[in-house]
Amino acid sequence: MTDESRTLSFRDDKGASRATWIAGALVIAIVGWMGSGYILPSDDAKSVATPQTRIAPVAVAVEQSSVQPVTLYFQAEGQAQPDRDTSIRAEASGDVAEVLVSKGEDVEEGTVVARLSTTRAEADLSRAREQMARAQREFDNASELLERGVATADRVSEARADLASAEAAVTGAEESRESLEIIAPFAGRIETLTLDPGEFVQAGADVGRIVDNRPLTVAIQVPQQALNRIENGQTATINFITGEEREGRVSFVGTSANAETRTFLAEIDVPNEDGAIPAGISAEIRIPTGQAQAHFVQPSTISLSPEGRLGVKTVDAEDRVAFNPIEIVRAEIDGIWVTGLDATARIITVGQGFVNAGETVDPSPVADATVGEAGQ
Numbered sequence: 515m516t517d518e519s520r521t522l523s524f525r526d527d528k529g530a531s532r533a534t535w536i537a538g539a540l541v542i543a544i545v546g547w548m549g550s551g552y553i554l555p556s557d558d559a560k561s562v563a564t565p566q567t568r569i570a571p572v573a574v575a576v577e578q579s580s581v582q583p584v585t586l587y588f589q590a591e592g593q594a595q596p597d598r599d600t601s602i603r604a605e606a607s608g609d610v611a612e613v614l615v616s617k618g619e620d621v622e623e624g625t626v627v628a629r630l631s632t633t634r635a636e637a638d639l640s641r642a643r644e645q646m647a648r649a650q651r652e653f654d655n656a657s658e659l660l661e662r663g664v665a666t667a668d669r670v671s672e673a674r675a676d677l678a679s680a681e682a683a684v685t686g687a688e689e690s691r692e693s694l695e696i697i698a699p700f701a702g703r704i705e706t707l708t709l710d711p712g713e714f715v716q717a718g719a720d721v722g723r724i725v726d727n728r729p730l731t732v733a734i735q736v737p738q739q740a741l742n743r744i745e746n747g748q749t750a751t752i753n754f755i756t757g758e759e760r761e762g763r764v765s766f767v768g769t770s771a772n773a774e775t776r777t778f779l780a781e782i783d784v785p786n787e788d789g790a791i792p793a794g795i796s797a798e799i800r801i802p803t804g805q806a807q808a809h810f811v812q813p814s815t816i817s818l819s820p821e822g823r824l825g826v827k828t829v830d831a832e833d834r835v836a837f838n839p840i841e842i843v844r845a846e847i848d849g850i851w852v853t854g855l856d857a858t859a860r861i862i863t864v865g866q867g868f869v870n871a872g873e874t875v876d877p878s879p880v881a882d883a884t885v886g887e888a889g890q
Contacts, residue, residue, distance in 0.1 A: 575865060575877075576878065577860070578860055579859050579861050581808065582807070582809070582810065583806075583807060584806055584844055586805060586844060587801060588800070591797070592732045592733055592796070592799050594791060596730065597727060597731055598725070600724060601722070602720070603720055608630035610710065610713045611628075612629050620701075620703050623700045626697055627696045628695075628709050635694055641687075642686070646680035649677040652676060702725050704722060727792065733781050734781075735775065735779065738771060738777065738778065746766070750800065755796045761784075766779070782799060809851070810849050810850070811826060811849060815862065817867070826854075826861055835869045835875055838859075860877065
């Protein structure tokens with residue numbers, strides 16, 4: 515290396531030093547600006563932290579309600595049953611000689627439904643009468659001989675016994691002849707009839723069925739919790755599935771519950787003199803059971819408490835919400851009747867789902883109410 519060589523040296527760039535100072539100043543400015551909110555809070559922050567600021571009460575719609583007397587009803591589904599329904603039986607054996615009525619015909623009590631052939635019965639009656647006449651002659655002869663001293667008293671007693679037996683046979687033969695007529699036991703309608711001329715029937719065989727539906731008996735099942743509300747003599751309104759409506763009267767209330775359903779049988783007599791209502795059809799029964807003082811409310815106003823109880827929310831004189839447990843006593847198509855409220859009450863009808871018991875609200879009458887965003 516020559517003497518002429520020069521040693522390399524580095525010097526700081528004044529421009530680079532200036533940039534460093536500028537970056538440092540910016541960082542300090544940003545940190546200072548971010549921390550200024552803690553040191554010098556803004557007016558907005560002060561207003562949020564001010565304890566005097568309150569949230570406006572929720573606006574709700576209320577309706578004034580007063581207690582009213584309402585009739586309570588017991589309602590149930592039932593079935594119309596005939597007053598009497600029995601089989602028609604043949605009392606004697608024999609061939610059917612003639613059938614005098616038809617199925618579906620209305621008959622009176624004692625009407626002859628059919629007659630059996632009398633040939634055998636007449637022969638049995640003639641035979642019995644002949645035997646009775648013979649026994650009578652034997653008894654007369656024995657009595658005459660006893661008076662003459664020829665016969666003994668035992669002979670007379672034996673003849674008297676034979677005569678009594680013959681008389682009983684004649685009576686039985688006469689009854690058998692009368693039993694050849696099959697008779698309607700009561701007034702009603704012939705529902706079934708299985709007799710044909712020439713057919714042989716046995717004594718005691720069912721040959722038909724007769725039904726009396728004047729009046730009708732409507733049977734219902736009464737739950738055990740409602741049994742004390744139903745008693746004999748109460749009036750009832752019966753709406754049959756055919757559209758007919760009749761008034762009836764409770765005629766029977768059972769005292770022994772069904773082992774499976776725990777319900778009690780009750781029966782209602784329903785006039786049916788024209789026979790227009792057939793037996794066996796379904797019916798809806800309403801029995802008035804008393805009165806209660808209740809409020810008429812809409813189902814939409816009903817709420818549930820945290821414990822699961824049904825209730826209605828009301829507003830008191832200080833505009834505080836109160837939860838009132840209720841009991842539904844009667845339901846209708848357009849509302850329900852409930853008890854459990856005061857005689858007069860302001861019921862929350864709109865917004866009740868957004869307020870709780872004890873809260874203060876801004877109530878307005880239903881017609882003028884403007885519910886806030888929270889209640890919409």
